[in-house]
Amino acid sequence: LKVKVVRSSPPSSQFKATFQESYQVYKRYQMVVHKDPPDKPTIHQVRLVPVSFEDPQFKSSFNQSATLFAKYQMAVHKDTPSDCGENEFTRFLCDSPLEAENAPTGPECGYGSFHQQYWLDGKIIAVGVIDILPHCVSSVYLYYDPDYSFLSLGVYSALR
Secondary structure, three states: OOOOOOOEOOEOHHHHHHHHHHHHHHHHHHHHHOOOOOOOOOHHHEEEEEOOOOOHHHHHHHHHHHHHHHHHHHHHOOOOHHHHOHHHHHHHHOOOOOOOEOOOOOOOOOEEEEEEEEEEOOEEEEEEEEEEEOOEEEEEEEEEOHHHHHHOHHHHHHHO
């Protein structure tokens, strides 16, 4: 048995070179030990979308995200439909005081507020609202389709 310590943040060349293999070990572990289904969202089914009505991906997924938010709020938090309409969704999870910024030494996506969308079979099943800042990532809120609660998407999102 050989054990190596590999820097993950910032990602070292060793980390990048072994990422896919490590991910496959992690996925197999989750399936065997924690009984995760094989169709649990993968890295390729997660989209990071800037919270901006100027962004085409954000605009094209807005209605689906808002509908999912309402479904989640009513099922999990027992909100009434009037408590989780489009205006409430926009005020709570789209209007951000953060200014988008693309610093030369920052991440490729830039700094600001993002919706981390989890897609399965062509539809959004969860959204993590996050702020990417120069020295941290802040998880603001997560909502998911209650029909997929068996996937433990909150745990998956926190680990991701």
